Amino acid sequence: MNTKQLIDEAVSLPVEDRARVIDSLLRSMNQPESEIDKKWAEEAKRRLAELRFGHVKAIPGEEVFNKVQERFQK
Numbered sequence: 001m002n003t004k005q006l007i008d009e010a011v012s013l014p015v016e017d018r019a020r021v022i023d024s025l026l027r028s029m030n031q032p033e034s035e036i037d038k039k040w041a042e043e044a045k046r047r048l049a050e051l052r053f054g055h056v057k058a059i060p061g062e063e064v065f066n067k068v069q070e071r072f073q074k
Contacts (some may be wrong), residue, residue, distance in 0.1 A: 001009075010021050050056045 005011060010018060013021065047056075
């Protein structure tokens, strides 16, 4: 099987299977570093706890993107 055939076959897969293929390919190129992944997981849990306990207020994504757009259009 050549590359074009492989891509054609992958494209014909259901979306969930394509996502799995993409994830596997990306992981094979970017091997995870367990210590970094562990620290990111800890940070995500800390931030989620801050949200849940009301220590921080969430900003809607649309508002964030509008501010970024405004900032870079100047």
